[in-house]
Structure formats: C-alpha cells, structure tokens
Amino acid sequence: MKLSEAKQQFISSWGAFGTHWGINRTMAQIHALLMVSPAPLTQDDIMEQLDVSRGNVNMNIRDLISWGLVDRVILAGERKEYFSAEKDIWKVATQITRERKKRELDPMLKLLAQLEKIDGDRKNPEVKQFVDTVGNIKKLGLQADKMLDVMIKADENWFLSGLLKIFK
Amino acid sequence: MKLSEAKQQFISSWGAFGTHWGINRTMAQIHALLMVSPAPLTQDDIMEQLDVSRGNVNMNIRDLISWGLVDRVILAGERKEYFSAEKDIWKVATQITRERKKRELDPMLKLLAQLEKIDGDRKNPEVKQFVDTVGNIKKLGLQADKMLDVMIKADENWFLSGLLKIFK
C-alpha cells in the first residue's frame, strides 16, 4: 500500500471512529491529518486535503485548540497561521481524558451527589432502588475519577511498562 | 427533593450524558429508567413514563438487549413482555467496556496493523511521521486493550478496594 492511500484510509477511519465517541467527523479527520503531517499546515492545506469548506476547518480547528490537541504555529516571515497537532500519543490520550473528565464526569458526579439526598422512606422499594442505583453509580464514578487523575499525572513510561505488570 | 423529581432529573441527565458518548438520548433514558425501577416494566410503561412512541421504545430496547444491558422478563400468567436492566453497576460497566472494545477498539487495531506496513522510504519525513504516528497509536491501543481485558475479568471487589490502593 502506498502512503497516499494509507493516509486516506487512516483519516477516513479516524473520522468514523470519532463519530462513535461524540466527536464530529471533520474534527477527527483534521486531527488525524495533522497527526500524520510532519510539518504544520495552513487552513488552505487542510481545506484542500480534506475537501471541506473554510468555515468548517476554522470552527473545528478552534475546537481542537480548545481541547489542547492542536496548536497555532507562526512561521517566521509568514503571514498565514499554521497548525500542528501534538504528536505524542500519550499526551493526546491524557489530554482527552483530562478534558472529558472535566466536561462530563465531574459535573455528573456533582449531580449524583445531589440526587442521593432525596426525601422519602428508604423502605419504599422505589426509593431504595433509586438511592442504591444512584449511590453505586457515584461510587464507581468516584473510583474512575481517582484512577483517571493518577493516569493523567503518570508519565508514559510508567504506563507503558509499569501498568502492564501490575495488571498481569 | 422528591423521588419523582429526582428520577426525572436523573433520567434526563443520563440521556444528555449518553449523547456525549455516541448513544442516543432515548436509549440512555430507557436504560436510566430501568436501572432505577425495582420491578420490570412493559413497553407501555416506558412509553408513558418517557413520553415516546412505541416504535422508538421497541427499537431502543432491542438495542439495549444487544448490548447485554437489558433482559426480557416473562412474568408467570402475563401476556405482555417485561423488561429489566442489570442493576449491578460494575457489571454494567464491564459489559459496556466489553462491547465497545469488540465493536470499536479491536477493528481499529486491526486496521492500524495494516497501515503500518506501507511501502516507502522511512527516511522520507512524510512516511516516517505516518509510520510513527500509526505505530504509536497501535502501541497505546494494545496496552489499553490488555488493560481492559484484565478489568473485564476482574471482579468488583478487586476493583473497588484493590485498585485504589495500587493507584494511590
């Protein structure tokens, strides 16, 4: 298989993969393209290579920057802005984890803590099942939260070489 | 806060939460409703409580069953089918992990293995960056794969009491 073909396939699969995780296709594709590009690209490069509009590229790049996955790069003597993705996959993974935790897990845990404190007789099966379920989800969520915190702080080597042994 | 109010809020938040993870709102809401319901419910119960159509309930229930999160229950002497969700949150988590791994991670790893074997001179920066990126994603994916396998096989107590100590 040739590079151009493989690249196309990688970008398109990464896009499809992203949609299963609540990320829009173009955003995932731009990310994929930048990850396999050794040099920074301009909006026009991206528009051309992915065949999408300027506005679309602009919005999704902005989003990727807000996720901390892409950086604006100013090349000396160039008027245009260039964009470059974080290439260290471990950093990409921890960054995504960090953001999703902040945006989704933390607010959910806050809500669950509220819902646990409802009025009502715990002998009532409806009440009991509700409190139990919410409580258990919260418990699991708190564990996940702690685990993710540790992972975020851990460095790649520790994960790649160490974690495996612990889990084996 | 009263049970009915808390229940509404839980169902609606769980639905919103689901949409961030590629799960449709109604499917997540049905799951939430069944998790906090002590007794099994019929399609009509669900239609009424969530105010959605019969077809919608039917399709999403079928999907939840295919994910192994909901079971059909036949009550003796009853004509109607009842539905009941797995209440053990640890089992819910491992079941979701198992399915997503099978449906998404495993195929992605298979693809990456293919893409790594492209023709071309590794001295060429375009080729090098592509091979490096794909290779690193594959490496991380394989680690995650192994870790998830261990988690799936581990039992709840081991996770809740043991993992915390290891990670602390």
Add this chain to the structure above:
DNA sequence: AAATGTTTTCAAAATATTTTGAAAGTTCAA
C-alpha cells in the same frame, strides 16, 4: 379460524447536527 392482545417493522416526518460560503472582521505592510 376468528378475534384479541401484543410486538415488530419501516417509510415518512420531525429534529438535530454539520457544512457551506459569502460577508464582516482583523492584521499588517506600505
């Protein structure tokens, strides 16, 4: 086998999300 209760299907409608592209905004060199 007909009537009744229940579940499933799926085309069409409703809704939600993504994408476009042109206009407005910004920056900067001359």
Add this chain to the structure above:
DNA sequence: TTGAACTTTCAAAATATTTTGAAAACATTT
C-alpha cells in the same frame, strides 16, 4: 489610511439521525 492577505462568523442549506405511527406480523385464547 488604504488595500491586500488572511481569519472569523453565522444564517441558510445540506445531511444525518431520531422519532413517529400505522400497518403487518405474530401469539394466544376462545
């Protein structure tokens, strides 16, 4: 300050996903 190069915005269009509801299929009882 002007104008060229470039970026951002956002309403409208395109697309994708979800939901509906009525008809068909199926199952059970009489």
